[in-house]
Amino acid sequence: MSGPILGIDLGTTNSLVGLVDTGFPVLIPDDEGRRILPSVVHFHPGTAPTVGESAKRARLTHPAEVIGSAKRLMGRRTADGPADSGGWGYQVRPGPDGRWGIDLPHGWTPPETIAAAILRELKRRAEAYLGRDIHRAVITVPAYFHDAQRQATKRAGELAGLTVERILNEPTAAALAYGLSRNQAGRYAVFDLGGGTFDLSILEQKEGVFRVLSTCGDTRLGGDDLDAAITEELQRRVHAELGPEAAIHSRPTLRQNAESLKIDLSQRESVQADFPFLWQGQSWSTTLDRSWLEQEASRVFANIPNLCRRALSDAGVDPADLDDVLLVGGQTRMPWIRTLASELFHQEPNTSVDPDEAVALGATIQAGMLEGSLRGVVLLDVTPLSLGIETFGGLMNVILPRNSTIPCKAGEQFTSAVDSQPGVRIKILQGERELAKDNWELGQFDLPFPPAPRGVPRVGVQFSIDADGILTVLGRDLTTGSEQTLEIRTAVDVDDVQVEAMVSQSVEHALQDMAERQWVEARLGAERAITMTRKALAILGTQVSGPEQADVARLLNAVETALRTRDPRQLKESLRALDEGTKPLADRLMSRLP
Ligand code: ADP
Ligand code: MG
Numbered sequence: 162m163s164g165p166i167l168g169i170d171l172g173t174t175n176s177l178v179g180l181v182d183t184g185f186p187v188l189i190p191d192d193e194g195r196r197i198l199p200s201v202v203h204f205h206p207g208t209a210p211t212v213g214e215s216a217k218r219a220r221l222t223h224p225a226e227v228i229g230s231a232k233r234l235m236g237r238r239t240a241d242g243p244a245d246s247g248g249w250g251y252q253v254r255p256g257p258d259g260r261w262g263i264d265l266p267h268g269w270t271p272p273e274t275i276a277a278a279i280l281r282e283l284k285r286r287a288e289a290y291l292g293r294d295i296h297r298a299v300i301t302v303p304a305y306f307h308d309a310q311r312q313a314t315k316r317a318g319e320l321a322g323l324t325v326e327r328i329l330n331e332p333t334a335a336a337l338a339y340g341l342s343r344n345q346a347g348r349y350a351v352f353d354l355g356g357g358t359f360d361l362s363i364l365e366q367k368e369g370v371f372r373v374l375s376t377c378g379d380t381r382l383g384g385d386d387l388d389a390a391i392t393e394e395l396q397r398r399v400h401a402e403l404g405p406e407a408a409i410h411s412r413p414t415l416r417q418n419a420e421s422l423k424i425d426l427s428q429r430e431s432v433q434a435d436f437p438f439l440w441q442g443q444s445w446s447t448t449l450d451r452s453w454l455e456q457e458a459s460r461v462f463a464n465i466p467n468l469c470r471r472a473l474s475d476a477g478v479d480p481a482d483l484d485d486v487l488l489v490g491g492q493t494r495m496p497w498i499r500t501l502a503s504e505l506f507h508q509e510p511n512t513s514v515d516p517d518e519a520v521a522l523g524a525t526i527q528a529g530m531l532e533g534s535l536r537g538v539v540l541l542d543v544t545p546l547s548l549g550i551e552t553f554g555g556l557m558n559v560i561l562p563r564n565s566t567i568p569c570k571a572g573e574q575f576t577s578a579v580d581s582q583p584g585v586r587i588k589i590l591q592g593e594r595e596l597a598k599d600n601w602e603l604g605q606f607d608l609p610f611p612p613a614p615r616g617v618p619r620v621g622v623q624f625s626i627d628a629d630g631i632l633t634v635l636g637r638d639l640t641t642g643s644e645q646t647l648e649i650r651t652a653v654d655v656d657d658v659q660v661e662a663m664v665s666q667s668v669e670h671a672l673q674d675m676a677e678r679q680w681v682e683a684r685l686g687a688e689r690a691i692t693m694t695r696k697a698l699a700i701l702g703t704q705v706s707g708p709e710q711a712d713v714a715r716l717l718n719a720v721e722t723a724l725r726t727r728d729p730r731q732l733k734e735s736l737r738a739l740d741e742g743t744k745p746l747a748d749r750l751m752s753r754l755p
Contacts, residue, residue: 166326166532167287167298168525170334171276171314173232173383174356175491176200177518178283179525180291181534186525188518189290197517198286201229202278206266212282221417224250226266230385231275233357234261236306236313241656247357248389248416276317284321298323299528301520303358304330304376307656326531332362333373334523335489338514340366347484348374350472352502352510353520354465355490357383361469363476363483372566373543374476377468382461384423384492390457391419391449395434398447407440414439426451427495455497462501469505475564486510489519543567545655546663548624548632551588551597553578554681560624563593567630567653572623574639576616578685584609585620587636587645591652593667595674596681601663603649608636610643615692630654683732687720690739697746704749716742 168179168186175197179188188196191213203216204226211219220227230247237244237260244253244261252264262271280298288295302314311328318325332351339349346367353360360378395415400408414436425432431450439445473480486506492498493516502510514522529535543566549559552575560571575585586607592600610618619639626632630653637644667674694717698705705713716739723732 164297165287165291165293165295166528167284167295167323168334168521168523168528169280169283169298169300170331170521170524171232171279171300171302171317172200172355172520173230173358174200174385175517176279176283177521178287179521179528180287180295181525181529181532182291184534186522186529186535188521188525189287191286198279198282199229200232200279201227202231202275203227204265204267204270210278212278220250221413224413225252225264227251228263228265228275230357231263231272233381234263234272235276235317236272236310237261238309247385248392250413271313273313273317273320276314277320280317280321280323284323296322296324297326297528299327299329299524299531300325301329301331301334301524303380304332304360304362304378306380306654308651308654311654327527329524329527330360330362330373330376331358331520332360332376332489333364334521334527335487335514335519336362336364336366337523337526338519339485339487339511348478348482350469350483350486350506351489352469352486352493353489354462354492354498355383356385356492357381359383359462359465359468361465361472363472363478374478375472375543375564376545377472377475379464379468382464383490384420386461387423387454387458387492388416388419390461391423391454392416394449394453394457395419395447399439399445403440403443403445407443411436411439411445422449423454424494426454451497458495458497462498465501466505480505480507483508487514487519488512489514489516491517544569544626544653545660546591547593548589548591548603548652549600550622550634551590554685555597556678556681557590557592557595557597557600560622561626565626567626568628570623570625572621572635575620575622577610577613577618578615580615581612582610582615582618583612585618585636587622587634587647589632589634589647589649591655592663594663594670595678599666599670599674603632603652604634604647606634606636606645606647608638608643608645610638610641626652680727680729683729683736684724687724687732687736690736691717691720694739694743694746697743697750701746701749705746709745712742713746 165180170177177188177196179186190196198213199217201216203211203219216227228251229249233247234244239255239259246253253261254264256262256269262269298318300314300318302311315325332353335351349364351362358380359382362376363374365372365374392415396408396412399411422432422434431448433448435446437444483506486502488510499510526535543564544561547559547563548561549557552558560573584607586605588605589603590597590600591603594600621637621639623635632649632652634647719735720739723735
């Protein structure tokens, strides 16, 4: 398929669309010149849904029909945990397929339907601008969207009549927007705080190529949470001044105004909030101070410093090594957030690209590159967790370490553990733990090979991840050349919370895991020594005298006892004794060789 490709920032709060027009990326305004479309949809029974500002205004009068923050529900299964409307007036309910959806007057509605309505509006805008039909798009998602969330985003595009050519991570898109305008080598942090998500990425740019060194974030943290805190505070005050009933009934009005009060406080030290005829004809007003909001912000955004530090340490980058800190997302307009960013990264953040537009601009640049109308920048991502296979004794053997740059490829050679083994089972694992069983299994396959003594078969295992994050595992019998492959699509898109849990568990269990690995390796060595000794006895037969045989049996017994009692020191000593005691046997074996 050909034709223009749209670049779309499908945001939790706001969405934008752009395209490359005669060589330049442009963001497309509506009839009134506004480039930002609120991601809000009003479903009225009997007519087509309305999208954007007018839908946002209808929130007060038709709370149950007006849907905002639907992105928080995209692709979320009930098994992922509870879900809510993020402070909106609609009902969230599990659907027939075990996924969260929205209760509307016309029935249960999946979040893709909401997203599709927004995408249709953006598509319509772009078509009016270009004067032709458009069928392709690049859509951005938070870096930590898992596979089901990305799939739901793709489906939303299809519902809107768009083929989604690429799902692009938002921070990567933002970097692209800054990259094109700057085109300088260096290392950057992208700090993206929007209405509903926080993402921090450490990127490197070299010779026009971006590399994502690490990413951290929270898919449920953003400016909405601050709006909710303001609503709570206003409601508390109404409760205190006008009573409990007034507090309950005025909540939607308070909520409606919370965001603009917050935005005003980015400009001023204090704002007066006036609510004419708030309750039973009574007007009410109150004052909010920036210092109070900043106190709330430090509570709401308490985890941001940790996430930033982790991204830095994962990337092995010191704040001093950063050439720039790029601020993205509307909430970064708040002065307190700018100060926080400058403290965390020991430098003044860069705000040269409009924080509302950076992601959409990056998506548009990516769209232009896919179309062929823009060239010169390649994007790379990283693996969020280590990938490897299970080896002898149930150990994790890492093939692609955590934070490997994508695309990437690595391989290793393995052999059999016992004689006449009919083949190997290749179990693909993801995680940071030493023992296979503590990591996640992504898939497995069997690779048969002709019977041979242990250690003779040679099996090559190769992991490769392509630019789209698809992992291909190849197993090849190097003797016969026969091979098997397995494709895994979930190796790169892993849920943030799961990544965090895996990493913290590996730190927590580091000593124990290490001890376990050492024991397993020692045990495998001991088992090898036992088999070798028995083989030697069998080969030499009557050349070994009765007393010698008794001696060796005693030494073998000591090793077996140590294995049973799981005493590493005893195992080491008994192995040394066995080694010493079987030297004469080994010498005799050697002399039999031609
Ligand atoms: P998203 O990526 O979630 O769609 P945006 O990047 O559009 O979000 O950011 C929206 C958030 O930014 C909202 O919570 C909005 O209230 C907030 N915001 C926008 N402008 C400002 C401002 N001047 N000061 C503080 N917050 C702002
Ligand atoms: Mg955003």
